[in-house]
Amino acid sequence: MMGETLLEVKNIVTEFRTADGQLPAVRDVSFSLKKGETLCIVGESGCGKSITSLSVIGLLPSNGKITSGEILYEGAPIHNLPAEKMRQIRGNKISMIFQEPMTALNPVLTVGFQLREPLMLHHKLSKSEANKQGIELLKQVGIPYPEKRMNQYPHELSGGMRQRVMIAIALSCNPGLLIADEPTTALDVTIQAQILDLMNDLKSKFNMGVMMITHDMGVVAEVADRVMVMYAGKKVEEGNVNEIFDNPKHPYTKGLLNSVPNVDDPDFELEAIPGSLPSLHEQIDGCRFHARCKFATDICRSKEPPLSKISDTHHVSCWLEEEEGKLG
């Protein structure tokens, strides 16, 4: 079912204008996404994963800007579109689910109003048509009594319900690409399981491309087809979900996998990654991970590692791999 390329991001750099000068939050990141595929972007907070997704959907804060690179949606560039054009794409072809549904939904408007809005704007439906379709959407995301919910306000719903409403709004115009930024982090495990199942069902139903941002390796194993690991604004490893879990190459990816306690294994020994993420304006020579990496050598401290190829789908940016490749 996975077919043509839906989204292509080529070497984007996103910078923020701040009092300390230009701060690059995303540094030369490239990836692509096919229809019907789920790409998970993982990394610690501050690694640039959210900014990458905001760059794609064109919702960067006013001091942020894509300074170089290209973003192609179905082959057409979208990174340099005027605001009005981008608005027609956003919510229509590309839509997004946020982490905190309570802050993403407007507290003083009914669920119905917020659900009708994109339908009336993008699909030019009349209010009653939009209402009908809104109820249909709420049914699809598994909300009981959808007619009643249309007239309720966000605060009257539980966290899981709110996230379902967010998903219904995001899906209202049948987008080709759905970006989900930590959609289940704020939810309890039982509700999280419901939402992940729902997203998987809807993805195959609509043949959407899904870009999921998360820091939970458990969620990644559950939903991802492909995984991209980011560290301090850079892509450090990318591969199919099996490749990443069975054969992680980058020390950071290994570290991430080892720092999640395993529920099924009582004797699992946690291995923490020492230190913490460097701040954006820190000038780091060489590999950006070297200060926290236990395998770091001299070359890691002086020169940035290139992207080496493990397989057609698996790439890693680390000197260890590069050296090994040369020897082998």
Next chain:
Amino acid sequence: MIVSSEKTISNELNKPKVLLELKGIKKYFPIKGGVLKRKQGDVKAVENVSLQLYEGESLGVVGESGCGKSTLGKAILGLEELTEGQIYFQDTEIQHLKRKEKIKFIKQMQMIFQDPYASLNPRQRIGHALEEVFTMHTNMSAGEKRQAVIDLLEEVGLKEEHFDRFPHEFSGGQRQRIGIARAIALNPSFIICDEAVSALDVSVQAQVLKLLKKLQQKYQLSYLFISHDLGVVRYFCDRVLVMYLGNTVELGTVKELFDRPLHPYTQALLSAIPRPSVHTKHKRIRLQGDLPNPANPPSGCPFHTRCPIAADVCKGEKPEWVEYEPNHFAACHFAGQPIA
């Protein structure tokens, strides 16, 4: 005669000492409404919880948000007044002690919060914030206090240079270390960790967990570890208590409870965790719906509305808290029955 007395002695040696005991704790929050703000009902946040916490152990408390796990923690510390029940700390009933007497015990009980940034004054240097603990509870001189704080900072993996910094200059993990430093300042024997690592990134979370374990070994600390992350609980705790709508539904050692959960809710919780592995795809037990409103809890077993194996008896009768195996308790009419 001699034989039997020897036996009791050895039993007592093997048996861990009880540090904290809760007897039938209840905490209700009144709901007031109408023009006259009359009491209309109660939110039963904690409903009849009894348990013992041993010296040097970590007891995990898990459950969905709104199940009363945080309220339980606050009630133990006296931050919430109990509606009913008794708390024994080192065999002393601490509820009704006079303030002066109480402080002696309260000093030994500390808490680490989820968001340390919210509990730090943004305009106060970290060193001074930590010094306050000693100003309140000891007669140290300024120099002694400073030294004590520096020792504390080093204990939790920070450095002397951090003394004069402000809270915003620290990362999330470092702030949590400050929270830990504050909690261990007075050599407590019991610490409540309320979602202490939930807000941290996985790599930093692992660091903080390791620090907590190290301190436990060094100072013989007991933890009440409130968390919704069952993976962390399995790694960190000795025993686990599962709560649902203010009720205790299951209590057992980590191994027993994770390997052979008795209560259907525990089984569902365990199956809902996303596993960080691509090969062991297992069937999830899907729980329908959300947590019911605690102001209007279901009759009988509180879980029956979402339970896949609920029968008529569950609707009518509240299940008893029964010790099914040694040290493994559950409250369910069909305890031990697999649900999927």
